[in-house]
Amino acid sequence: MADKRLWELLAKQFDGHLTEEELRELQALLNQRQDIMPGELLSELKGLSLCPDSEDRTAKGNSLSSIMQSIRGNGVGETAQMTVEIAAEDTGRRNSMYAWVGAAAAVLLIGIFYFFRKESRGGSSLAYDRIVTKTGSRTLINLPDSSTVVLNSACQFAYNKDFGVKKREMQLTGEAFFDIHGNPDMPLVVHAGNVMIRVLGTSFNVRAYAEDSFVEATLIKGVIEVSLKTDPERKILLRPNEKIVIRNEAGKTVSPADSGRSKSREEVIRVTQLAVDPRDSTYIETAWMKEKLVFRKEPFVSLAARMERFYQVKIVLADTSLRSLLFTGSFEKETVEEAFRALQRSASFSYSIDGKIITVTKRK
Amino acid sequence: MTRNAAYILFTRLSLGEDEAAIAELHNIYFYRLYKLAYSIVGDRGAAEEITNDVFVRIWEKRSLLKDVASPELYLLKCARNRALEFLRSQKMAVQLSEDELHDFPLQWEVSPEQLLISSEMVRHINKVIDQLSPKCKLIFLLVKESNLKYKEVADLLHISIKTVEAQMSIALKKISLAVPMTFLHH
Numbered sequence A: 001m002a003d004k005r006l007w008e009l010l011a012k013q014f015d016g017h018l019t020e021e022e023l024r025e026l027q028a029l030l031n032q033r034q035d036i037m038p039g040e041l042l043s044e045l046k047g048l049s050l051c052p053d054s055e056d057r058t059a060k061g062n063s064l065s066s067i068m069q070s071i072r073g074n075g076v077g078e079t080a081q082m083t084v085e086i087a088a089e090d091t092g093r094r095n096s097m098y099a100w101v102g103a104a105a106a107v108l109l110i111g112i113f114y115f116f117r118k119e120s121r122g123g124s125s126l127a128y129d130r131i132v133t134k135t136g137s138r139t140l141i142n143l144p145d146s147s148t149v150v151l152n153s154a155c156q157f158a159y160n161k162d163f164g165v166k167k168r169e170m171q172l173t174g175e176a177f178f179d180i181h182g183n184p185d186m187p188l189v190v191h192a193g194n195v196m197i198r199v200l201g202t203s204f205n206v207r208a209y210a211e212d213s214f215v216e217a218t219l220i221k222g223v224i225e226v227s228l229k230t231d232p233e234r235k236i237l238l239r240p241n242e243k244i245v246i247r248n249e250a251g252k253t254v255s256p257a258d259s260g261r262s263k264s265r266e267e268v269i270r271v272t273q274l275a276v277d278p279r280d281s282t283y284i285e286t287a288w289m290k291e292k293l294v295f296r297k298e299p300f301v302s303l304a305a306r307m308e309r310f311y312q313v314k315i316v317l318a319d320t321s322l323r324s325l326l327f328t329g330s331f332e333k334e335t336v337e338e339a340f341r342a343l344q345r346s347a348s349f350s351y352s353i354d355g356k357i358i359t360v361t362k363r364k
Numbered sequence B: 001m002t003r004n005a006a007y008i009l010f011t012r013l014s015l016g017e018d019e020a021a022i023a024e025l026h027n028i029y030f031y032r033l034y035k036l037a038y039s040i041v042g043d044r045g046a047a048e049e050i051t052n053d054v055f056v057r058i059w060e061k062r063s064l065l066k067d068v069a070s071p072e073l074y075l076l077k078c079a080r081n082r083a084l085e086f087l088r089s090q091k092m093a094v095q096l097s098e099d100e101l102h103d104f105p106l107q108w109e110v111s112p113e114q115l116l117i118s119s120e121m122v123r124h125i126n127k128v129i130d131q132l133s134p135k136c137k138l139i140f141l142l143v144k145e146s147n148l149k150y151k152e153v154a155d156l157l158h159i160s161i162k163t164v165e166a167q168m169s170i171a172l173k174k175i176s177l178a179v180p181m182t183f184l185h186h
Helices: A003-017 A020-032 A038-045 A054-087 A093-101 A115-120 A123-127 A256-260 A284-290 A299-311 A335-347 B002-015 B017-041 B046-062 B062-067 B069-091 B119-130 B134-145 B150-157 B162-176
Strands: A050-052 A128-132 A139-142 A148-151 A155-161 A166-180 A189-194 A197-198 A205-209 A213-218 A224-228 A231-238 A243-249 A269-273 A291-300 A316-318 A326-331 A350-354 A357-361 B107-109
Touching: A003 A020, A003 A189, A003 B162, A054 B017, A054 B046, A123 B017, A205 B062, A213 A224, A213 A316, A224 A243, A231 A269, A269 B119, A291 A299, A299 A316, A299 A326, A299 A335, A326 A335, A335 A350, B002 B017, B002 B069, B017 B069, B017 B134, B046 B062, B046 B069, B069 B150, B119 B134, B119 B162, B134 B150, B134 B162
Parallel strands: A166 A189, A316 A357
Antiparallel strands: A050 B107, A128 A155, A139 A148, A148 A166, A155 A166, A166 A205, A189 A197, A197 A224, A213 A243, A224 A231, A243 A269, A291 A326, A350 A357
16 A cells, blocks of 8 residues: 555656655655665656657658648649639738748847947937837837837847838847848848848847847848948858857957957857757747746856846856856746756855845855 | 747747748657557557648648647647547547557667666666556656646546556556666666
């Protein structure tokens, strides 16, 4: 009887819904028997993955091609039908759907503010509509050409007043996800830091917060053209699953000694292939839309900057050696206290919270 | 983590005609949906067709996917519903009867990340798992592979959460007892 109960409780524990009372009961039962260590084994079980048998493997291969066929087949069919139906359909959900055809990509920029800031102080600011978002908020903006932009917290975003009439220009300090309505006659240009991104019709995410010392663009689908304001002739085409990192030469994290020496171009601009692991959260860059903070091997210095925006606090790293500590994980519902306790489990540091200010020090 | 991937893929699909996203979604979820469909209909060909159909429908309804709260569960429910529809069309039993679930092979993969479990031990576990009842196997699979909560499994298979707990305790006990502790090396 006790045995049955033991396994019942272990099963519940496996699901993670043991009450405290049940947990005590389970521990008592486990203490009675020294012969097995199911807890340990069961937690190991969670790490195993299942493999399909060989027959299924063939099924899977065939399956994808047949799905693609029927997807593309339908596409052609619908287009043909559309010419007939188009008159009958008033506003046409279908039409608006087709407007998105060929307009899907995602880009991410982590970046600097330096140039944009300078420019936004310039004379051209009158011709722009400006939006500033608070920390801890997400803001949806519907643009006149039916493009949409979702702004993350603490953003400064601007677009030209006659947006969509003559040109489409945007400026961003912060992070945003863009759905840009396709219009080959009127390309859209996003200015973020010292980088310009030219797009024809696409969806992409830009991150260019003032605190960051580099611009990073990750393209998930489509093609975009990236160029530096200091070197507009040099255009870099980004392909899907590529990531471009542009160091901010004027940024505060680059020491004078560094910038004095002329660095090779390759060191300033680096394009790398994104490793797409579907079992993992590859697109940590867009997790913010789900109100999540996801980080992978991220140095404390940049994680702290993101946590400041996420939790609306100020984080002081009191010792420079803390800056390079690397963390991997994600926060969603955790409070800032819980988050720090979690971080402490993977690295050694002390912290104190005083209202909105968190001071991190080396552990004595 | 997979849940997050599914969410991103759903978002991508809802944003436009993203064929790479549907291919990725297929890559991650094909077997899961296929196994669920198979255990309901008991026919490989039909299960494959049902699974394909789920992905085609997902594609057709992609503009609505943004509002799906739990993409993974949504996919599994789609597969379940299509499988039941199939049975109905075949004028077979329409109720999802847990005792009539079909058997399918279930094997674990040996991955390099494992710390305590050796490949020898995985072979051992595989033998035990394959001898579980079809119902037990499917429940275990849904919990283990899709990280479903017991409540979600109960909901998906139209059974009580007590049944899920009972089946899971059987599966866990059998697996644990079948593995000699000497395999656990530290």
